[in-house]
Amino acid sequence: MKNIKIRRLSKEKLNKPALHRPQASIESMHKYRTDMYEGMIAETVVVRGHGGTNINAYFARPLGPGPFPGVVLIHHAPGWDEWYRETTRKFAHHGYLAVSPNIYYPFGQGAPEDVAAKVRAAGGVPDDDVVGDIAESLSYLKSLPQSNGKAGLFGTCSGGRQVFLVACRTKGFDAAVDCWGGRVVMSKQELTAKYPVAPIDYTKDLSCPLLGLFGEEDQFPTPQQVEQHEQELKKYGKTYEFHMYPKAGHGFFYYDRAAYRQEQAVDGWNKLFAFFEKYLGTTD
Amino acid sequence: MCTGIVENAKVSGSGKGPDGWYPLDQASVSYDHPDHAQSGRAIIIDFLNEAVGPKARIAVELTPESARNLVHAILASLSRGEGEGVRAKDEPPQ
Numbered sequence: 001m002k003n004i005k006i007r008r009l010s011k012e013k014l015n016k017p018a019l020h021r022p023q024a025s026i027e028s029m030h031k032y033r034t035d036m037y038e039g040m041i042a043e044t045v046v047v048r049g050h051g052g053t054n055i056n057a058y059f060a061r062p063l064g065p066g067p068f069p070g071v072v073l074i075h076h077a078p079g080w081d082e083w084y085r086e087t088t089r090k091f092a093h094h095g096y097l098a099v100s101p102n103i104y105y106p107f108g109q110g111a112p113e114d115v116a117a118k119v120r121a122a123g124g125v126p127d128d129d130v131v132g133d134i135a136e137s138l139s140y141l142k143s144l145p146q147s148n149g150k151a152g153l154f155g156t157c158s159g160g161r162q163v164f165l166v167a168c169r170t171k172g173f174d175a176a177v178d179c180w181g182g183r184v185v186m187s188k189q190e191l192t193a194k195y196p197v198a199p200i201d202y203t204k205d206l207s208c209p210l211l212g213l214f215g216e217e218d219q220f221p222t223p224q225q226v227e228q229h230e231q232e233l234k235k236y237g238k239t240y241e242f243h244m245y246p247k248a249g250h251g252f253f254y255y256d257r258a259a260y261r262q263e264q265a266v267d268g269w270n271k272l273f274a275f276f277e278k279y280l281g282t283t284d
Numbered sequence: 285m286c287t288g289i290v291e292n293a294k295v296s297g298s299g300k301g302p303d304g305w306y307p308l309d310q311a312s313v314s315y316d317h318p319d320h321a322q323s324g325r326a327i328i329i330d331f332l333n334e335a336v337g338p339k340a341r342i343a344v345e346l347t348p349e350s351a352r353n354l355v356h357a358i359l360a361s362l363s364r365g366e367g368e369g370v371r372a373k374d375e376p377p378q
Binding site: 076077078107108109110111113114115117118120121123124157158182183190195217219220249250251257258259 | 286290292310312316317319322323324325328330
């Protein structure tokens with residue numbers, strides 16, 4: 001990280017955000033050595049969804065008895081796609097029981113982008129359904145004999161918004177990471193039967209520490225909306241870290257899209273794993 | 285759904301996908317982050333058939349500027365084919 005500076009919003013006044021260089025290096029996050037054994041298993045499983053239904057999920061875990069912390073991943077608007085499978089395995093590689101439920105399951109099966117298009121046309125997944133799905137996945141993780149009893153929540157894009165929503169409306173998560181979730185702040189005109197309450201209005205109920213990663217060039221959410229969200233978190237004395245990356249927009253982790261920003265993504269992943277390690281613990 | 289901006293239109297016609305032609309019954313027009321287009325935001329148009337399922341989809345992702353060009357081209361073609369009475373809603377009346 002030589003060329004970018006990051007505003008750590010949570011430590012400074014909003015009008016005078018601090019600029020600092022990230023301290024963690026990518027090396028510090030990998031505790032593996034070339035002479036260590038490493039293994040994982042990753043497969044599609046069936047888990048319970050909202051309302052007692054069954055949905056499919058992608059589950060990846062390190063081999064071994066654990067105990068391991070868990071992470072539930074909420075996929076992004078483009079669907080339950082390859083990037084989310086890879087990211088699920090990435091969490092397992094870092095020592096987490098990781099499950100990514102297919103919250104688009106009720107909309108039918110097919111190529112991820114085609115299912116996502118159907119969901120888009122339908123106006124999205126109802127917030128209540130998502131909360132139910134993720135709560136069930138949390139129960140699944142914590143029921144596993146390898147669980148250390150702690151679990152985090154991760155999501156990007158619409159999944160980032162849903163991370164915050166779920167972290168406010170459920171209990172049992174120990175840390176949550178919202179990556180550029182748009183529409184946490186919503187106008188009254190944006191509210192629908194599926195999205196009846198703006199997530200920001202649940203802030204007082206946030207049940208665990210929150211990490212937010214955002215891009216300064218993003219329009220969904222805008223930096224102003226992120227600041228508004230932060231004001232609300234401060235108002236209720238919540239534990240959080242927000243980082244606003246310059247020269248990055250929406251989805252800067254996505255190596256397969258034009259939005260990818262290498263330096264910001266590497267730093268963001270480092271911050272994310274440091275955050276989870278702090279609140280969830282690992283077996284390393 | 286990052287933006288939540290979607291407009292749906294009932295349509296009649298046919299579309300050709302990987303499995304050949306099929307009847308269309310809906311066009312979903314979104315302003316959102318594209319899957320493939322090299323643009324931060326795009327107009328995404330999905331021509332769908334609800335009865336057939338997710339695979340019945342013809343998708344385009346257009347930069348906002350090119351989407352405007354397409355709108356004008358469609359209206360111009362309609363105007364030439366069906367008369368001057370066809371115009372965009374946002375055009376001032378003559």
